[in-house]
Amino acid sequence: MAAMSPSERRLQKELMSLMKEPPPGVTVDGDQASQNLTLWTVHMEGVPGTLYEGEKFVLQFKFTNKYPFDSPEVTFIGNNIPIHPHVYSNGHICLSILTDDWSPALSVQSVCLSIVSMLSSCKEKKRPPDNSFYVKTCNKNPKKTKWWYHDDSV
Amino acid sequence: MKVTVKSWTGVATWRWVANDDNCGICRMPFDSCCPDCKLPGDDCPLVWGACSHCFHIHCIVKWLHSQPQQQCPMCRQDWKFNNK
Numbered sequence: 001m002a003a004m005s006p007s008e009r010r011l012q013k014e015l016m017s018l019m020k021e022p023p024p025g026v027t028v029d030g031d032q033a034s035q036n037l038t039l040w041t042v043h044m045e046g047v048p049g050t051l052y053e054g055e056k057f058v059l060q061f062k063f064t065n066k067y068p069f070d071s072p073e074v075t076f077i078g079n080n081i082p083i084h085p086h087v088y089s090n091g092h093i094c095l096s097i098l099t100d101d102w103s104p105a106l107s108v109q110s111v112c113l114s115i116v117s118m119l120s121s122c123k124e125k126k127r128p129p130d131n132s133f134y135v136k137t138c139n140k141n142p143k144k145t146k147w148w149y150h151d152d153s154v
Numbered sequence: 155m156k157v158t159v160k161s162w163t164g165v166a167t168w169r170w171v172a173n174d175d176n177c178g179i180c181r182m183p184f185d186s187c188c189p190d191c192k193l194p195g196d197d198c199p200l201v202w203g204a205c206s207h208c209f210h211i212h213c214i215v216k217w218l219h220s221q222p223q224q225q226c227p228m229c230r231q232d233w234k235f236n237n238k
Contacts, residue, residue, distance in 0.1 A: 006180065006189030013181050068179065069220050104217055105178040105227040 007067040011037040014108050026112045038063045041077075042112060050120040057082055059115065060091075061108060071102035073143050074111060083125040085151070086118060090135045092142040093118075094128065096149040121153075170200050172208045178228050179213035188212040204234040 004012065015037070019030045025045035033040040040061040046052025058078040064070050076082060076091035086094040097106060097114055128134065138145055170184045177200075180189050187198035188210035201211040207228045214233070218224050224233045 009189050010181050066220075069217055103225075103227040103230070104213075 005065055007063065007065045008037050010068055011063060015040075018109055023109060023113055023116065025116065026109075028108075038065075040108065042108070044112065044116065046082075047116060047120045051122050051125055052082060052119050055080060055082070059112070061111075068104035068106075071098055071106075071143065072108070072111065073141055074098055074115075075142060082119055083127060084119060084122050085124075085126055085128055088128055088131055088134055088138075090138070092134075092138065092145065094147050094149070096147070099143055099145075099147055100149070168195075172200055173206070174208065177210045177213055178207070179209050179217060182210075184208070184210075202236040203231075204236045205229050205231045206236070 012034075015028065015030065015033050018026075018028050022028065025047060027043045029041040029043070040063075042059040042061060044057045044059055046055040046057070057076055057080055060075050060077045062073040074093060074095075076087060076093065081087060081089055081091050088094075093115065095114060095118060097103075097111065134145075172184045174184070176183055177188065182189060184200055185194060187194040190212055191198040199211050200208050201214060202208045203214075203226050205226050205228075207226050209227075214227075217227055218233060225231065226233050
């Protein structure tokens with residue numbers, strides 16, 4: 001195997017630990033990720049007792065070779081995008097740790113936990129108020145969006 | 155019985171004394187080096203912040219250089235090197 005770059009070495013470690021001890025309801029597609037460490041697919045189940053109980057979601061993580069100094073690009077993909085005030089219908093997520101508040105001490109696991117907790121604390125299933133405008137005008141990469149983080153309640 | 159030592163070979167081990175086993179940035183053990191270095195030791199030292207969090211010096215410097223605000227990756231307090 002060719003020598004791994006620093007970002008690949010960290011991703012490889014994270015992949016091993018996420019496959020060994022995943023948070024409840026979270027599974028990573030290990031075969032896909034180990035073939036291409038820069039693109040991960042993570043399956044997530046709605047937590048029992050929350051508005052998303054019984055639902056299944058798919059998250060995509062894209063990493064650059066600057067990871068973990070550069071945050072991953074994280075979006076919901078597939079045909080079930082959660083209806084949530086911080087999740088746009090194109091799968092983009094308004095979550096500050098994915099851009100402004102990213103830290104290299106965070107990880108795929110901690111991002112997954114934040115997203116699980118963001119979904120679980122939701123009181124009413126609805127799309128963000130500016131959904132249709134945003135989805136029409138945004139860049140494909142959510143990291144190019146200048147997010148306004150104004151709602152800390154969910 | 156009288157013993158005369160004719161020769162001896164000293165063997166020593168070393169390790170960093172840190173409050174954690176792994177660097178929170180690269181996730182490599184502190185007793186190993188950061189992913190940009192080849193050999194652990196004085197060429198890839200650890201450094202502490204005033205907040206008491208510890209990283210490979212190369213890792214924390216790389217992070218601080220990429221940021222407009224100088225904050226600890228672990229606790230988000232303003233980063234100051236602790237020159238203890």
